[in-house]
Amino acid sequence: MQTQLKFERQERDENHIQLKVIGDVTIHTSPRMREELKPFFTGSMQEIRVVLDGVDFMDSSGIATLVEGLQWSRLTGGRFILSGLRDNVRDVFALAKLDTVFEIEQFGQGLSGNEESPA
Amino acid sequence: MTADNCVQDVSFPECKSADVGKLSLQLNCNSDCVYILRAIVAVMAARAGLDKMRSNRVSIAVDELFANILAHAYGGKAGRVEFETCIDHSAQNGCELSFSFRDYAALGWLGSIEEAAACVTDVDDLCPGGLGLKLIYSVSDRCEHEVLSDGNRWRLIFHLNDEEHDSEGSDEHACAAYSHDEQGKGEF
Numbered sequence: 667m668q669t670q671l672k673f674e675r676q677e678r679d680e681n682h683i684q685l686k687v688i689g690d691v692t693i694h695t696s697p698r699m700r701e702e703l704k705p706f707f708t709g710s711m712q713e714i715r716v717v718l719d720g721v722d723f724m725d726s727s728g729i730a731t732l733v734e735g736l737q738w739s740r741l742t743g744g745r746f747i748l749s750g751l752r753d754n755v756r757d758v759f760a761l762a763k764l765d766t767v768f769e770i771e772q773f774g775q776g777l778s779g780n781e782e783s784p785a
Numbered sequence: 786m787t788a789d790n791c792v793q794d795v796s797f798p799e800c801k802s803a804d805v806g807k808l809s810l811q812l813n814c815n816s817d818c819v820y821i822l823r824a825i826v827a828v829m830a831a832r833a834g835l836d837k838m839r840s841n842r843v844s845i846a847v848d849e850l851f852a853n854i855l856a857h858a859y860g861g862k863a864g865r866v867e868f869e870t871c872i873d874h875s876a877q878n879g880c881e882l883s884f885s886f887r888d889y890a891a892l893g894w895l896g897s898i899e900e901a902a903a904c905v906t907d908v909d910d911l912c913p914g915g916l917g918l919k920l921i922y923s924v925s926d927r928c929e930h931e932v933l934s935d936g937n938r939w940r941l942i943f944h945l946n947d948e949e950h951d952s953e954g955s956d957e958h959a960c961a962a963y964s965h966d967e968q969g970k971g972e973f
Contacts, residue, residue, distance in 0.1 A: 669820050693852040694816035723823070723841070725848045726916040737909065754841045761842075761923045762916055 667723075671695045673702050681712040681744075688720035691728030700731045707738035714739065719750030729762055736768060747771060806832075807871040814855050814864040814888075819848050822868065826884075829870050833882045833945050842924040846941055847884050849917035850928075858890035858937060865889050872945070880945040881926075889936040 668689035676684040683706055691699060706714050716732065718724075732748065739746035749771040751759065759765040808825055812818045826847050830840035854866060867887040874880045899922070921928055927942040 667820055667823060669817060690820075692816070692819045692848065693855065694819055723844065725819075725845060725852065726920055727852065730916055753838065757838060757841065758845060758920065761845075761920055763919075 669694065671698050672720075673699075681710060683711060683713070684715040684717060686717040686720060690723040691721055691731075692723070692725050693727040696725075696727040696731045699728065700734065703731070703735050704738070707735070707742045709742040711742070711744050713745045713747065715745075715747040715749055717749045718755055719752065721755055722752060724755045724758055726758075726762070729758065729764060732768070733764070745769060807869060809867070809869040812866045812868060814859050814862075814866050816852075816855060818866075819851060822847055822851055825868075825870060829872065829882060829884075833872055835882075835945075843882070843943055846921045846924045846943075849921050850884075850886060850939055850941060853917055854886060854888050854890070854937070854939070858888050878944060882943040882945055883940060885938065885940040887936065887938050 671687060671689040671691065674686040674688070676686070678684075685702060685706070687699060689695060703714075703716070714735070716735070721728075736746050747769045751770060751772065756765065756770075759768070759770070808829065810821070810825070812821070823844050826844045827840065830843055835843065851866070851868075854864075855861065858864070865888070868885070870882070870884045872880065872882050921941070925941045926944045927940075929938075929940040929942070931938040
């Protein structure tokens with residue numbers, strides 16, 4: 667159980683970015699994820715991938731933040747992809763009936779083109 | 786402060802009182818308290834013999850209910866919350882794992898949980914708190930809400946099947962006779 671979130675950012679170029687989230691996303695930490703995500707939605711970004719294989723727990727505040735990301739991506743254009751969801755997190759998306767709304771990759775291709783390893 | 790410092794464990798196998806197996810604590814409402822609650826849920830889920838997926842679902846429901854109290858009852862400000870959990874082997878519907886919250890918020894919540902939870906998830910129009918209630922509704926067997934003169938009382942109930950509460954890791958001694966006044970209680 668981690669009370670703080672960590673982020674690892676990887677950029678292929680100025681239009682493609684990957685953000686790896688590490689920790690538990692709760693009402694306590696989701697504002698930090700929002701802060702980290704929001705600057706990416708500039709209109710010039712073609713692809714934003716959020717890698718969640720380091721997240722073992724996510725509640726509705728985290729999902730709501732990702733829904734905001736999806737809404738921003740629709741406004742600014744570009745793909746918004748969720749990648750590497752663990753079973754616990756995928757289950758919450760399914761319970762919220764949002765698992766078909768997002769573009770979700772289980773073990774997606776990272777920006778480098780390497781296969782991401784499962785958690 | 787660690788979670789252990791906040792937990793009052795009154796689980797004594799030899800004790801015959803109604804408090805056997807009950808964990809209770811008093812919180813000063815703050816968002817970081819979700820981690821304390823999750824630690825307690827993990828203990829109770831292990832006692833109840835829940836598997837990882839169900840344990841996570843119980844954690845989600847407790848987390849969401851606390852977050853709703855924090856965000857909507859207290860409006861993000863500090864407030865007192867009393868929390869209790871127990872496994873009741875003598876419940877009317879068989880063995881149950883229950884969690885109760887008591888807040889002292891000036892605002893009593895008068896909405897319909899069922900209606901909020903039943904609304905279709907519209908990505909373009911997600912209402913605050915609606916998603917949390919939907920999750921609570923989908924994973925718990927029952928959620929009761931009672932508006933009091935000085936706050937609210939909430940209770941989440943999860944039915945335990947025979948396999949769960951008879952499993953090796955479960956704690957039969959965690960059983961407590963849990964009685965409560967049904968009057969004025971909302972239920973979904």
